[in-house]
Amino acid sequence: MALRTADILYKDRLAGALTETAGRGTRFTYAPGWTEDIACCFPAVRREHEWARGLHPFFEHLAPEGWLREQQARVAHVIEEDDLGLLLRYGADCIGAVSLRLPDEIAPAPEITEATASPGRTVSGIQKKLLVVKDGNGFRPAASQGLAPYIAKFNSERINTLVRNEALSLRWTAAVLGANEVTKFELAHVSVVEETALIVSRFDRGARGEKLRLEDCAQILCKPRGQDYAGKYDAAYEDIASIIKRYSARPPIDLLRFYRRLLVFALVGNCDAHLKNFSLLETPAGLRLSPAYDVLNTAIYDGFDQTLALTIGGRKVNLDAADGPLLRRFGLEIGLPTRAVDQTFSDLKRQVRKAAPIITPPAAEGPDGFVTRFAEIVTNACLRILGE
Template sequence: MSQKLRSAKVSFKGQEAGLLEETTAGGTRFLYHNGWTETIACCLPVLRREHEWARGMHPFFQHLGAEGWLRERQARAGHVADQDDFGLLLRFGADCIGAVGVLPSVDMQFPPLEANEVPNPGRTVSGVQRKMLVVRDEGAHGYRPAGASGPAPYIAKFNSTDIATLVRNENLSLKWVRALLGEDEVINPTVAEVSEGNGTALVVKRFDRTEDGRKLRAEDFAQILCKPRGADFGGKYDASYEEVAGVIRKYSARPAIDLLRFYRRLVAFVLVSNADAHLKNFTLLETPEGLRLSPVYDVVNVGVYPQFSQQLALSIAGNFVSLESVNQRLLAAFGEHIGLKKAAISGVSRDLKKAAIKAAGILPNPDDESRDPFGMSYRESVRNACLRLLEE
């Protein structure tokens, strides 16, 4: 007996915009409702009323789902197969990052969730790292997990079981890159305790929610480029930085400005050894003037973790290159290729050099070498990259 095909209501900013359904051929189809006039995603233009994907879940919706730690938790607690994108969104996709939500189209009866298995029932947040949605806990002067409904204005990211310095690393990296690029260019992190036994986390304020809780459209570049996630979740690496620039050129309301912002970020990422700058770490965000490049939100120095790949996440100039092989010549050629003028490219190097000198105090103190091997490794990683790229 064939399995019944599933369907889901798709919401946009809380309003029902269309229907997502499985097809008999093993794919999915999204259909805008009659009378709906607003595009909900770059890859789902409203001028086309139907959008079909031949095999599995459409990538835009795939990438709404969790990866890694949270996905495992959701699958176990919700009694859903780990690879079942549709099933996971039916259970946990009502409130996703951005403005799109996924809800059952009929009154489905789900088995009860296992207690304490999932931090935010009915909600999900994408990414591999252990994370959850949180709210301020004024009484405890920290944060607590957000419930199934109501405000969830912050994201908390935790150390992994095998990397005890991850929170410190990302806090340092975000603060240093923020000093280089400017306060409006990078989210402002804080390190705080999350109650209910969750421990210390890096907490950041969400940019896809307004102060009064309204949802803003936000699409990562894996969604925009319709990259299937892949069984190993490697789809976010299946692209080039030239393709990232192409998305900005096509969809940004201010492409010339955002291309320069993107180039500045790429240089800063190399300086801080943030090699894992894949498609899901770039987002277009709704603003009053249209879609713009969002603030930087995910930066980790992998240079201090030799067990991690030291290769840039996406290809550049047709090749996947290691951090150490990136030089001024390669970056300048890339800048020209995406349409920047030589004067602008030189200006980026000059400005980042000045900013890096001013930001030196953010890095760990060199006098703590014997007591803080991680800090010294971090400092040396950044220092060596700055010498290589900014002193040529």
């Protein structure tokens, strides 16, 4: 089989080339004269970056997962396991500032027009999702050209409360941490799909659609995705703290933001806060911890793993064991001052009291109602962690 090559663009400028190697790996090579890092794992002082087996994890984590992966593979007639093949067809608009295209000397593939395959664009994540644009009072799938400033996230066939859950989780998290700490979102109808979705504003795009650098922690750590998508769980929360210390333009501030966020994730029952749910975002000051996203009360679903997604102190921690002493100790071990840890707990106690109306069940809802069960999980976690 012929070895394939892709042009690698950074903010739509040719930055280098990605080539398959004879040993079934891949090699990224910077273009002559290029001096800017396109990613934490690709320092430009080193001109070539090789990965021995398969697609380099940085690019692998740009590829779609789950429902969108199935859609895109089917429409493009690409083998579902072929990450590079999918990115060559859909990688013109990836999350972040890096994109892929066929070299000029290779004839372009037939244009993809099916709206639910996000032609020319891709977004990672297991959940059913599409890139969308505003259309009157609702939204519609984005075409292959033009802006695509929003991500629509839908319910799955198995769980019909995902949209409601994430909307409530984000709203409560924003009330506790502050609105600027959480991605902007709304609920709206998406035509063609004909469903109501959680619409998330992309913070990796500027006001005029300009691409901003955004890297998740799985990319930064070069964690292979794995056939079962388990690579994003193969790490510790201490690793995220180390990333912030090394790459953030404001390490002390972002370390505290990360710590506060992790506590709130434990309070809201979010056991799925894995490496891809923490990212560094380009700002005028440099790379900073991005707003929170993909926040979900997973503890509400029977059969879902009730352990935190990453390890703490070298071990997996059950949600019920994530208590105040453990999380205080974690804050100190990642280098936060005692006064910062104490202040965090004090602030969160005050904010969860203010946020209580958001998760107050409707008067007509029974004891097994969604909001009732959601509130019970949060209330128990607040008692366990904050003593509130």
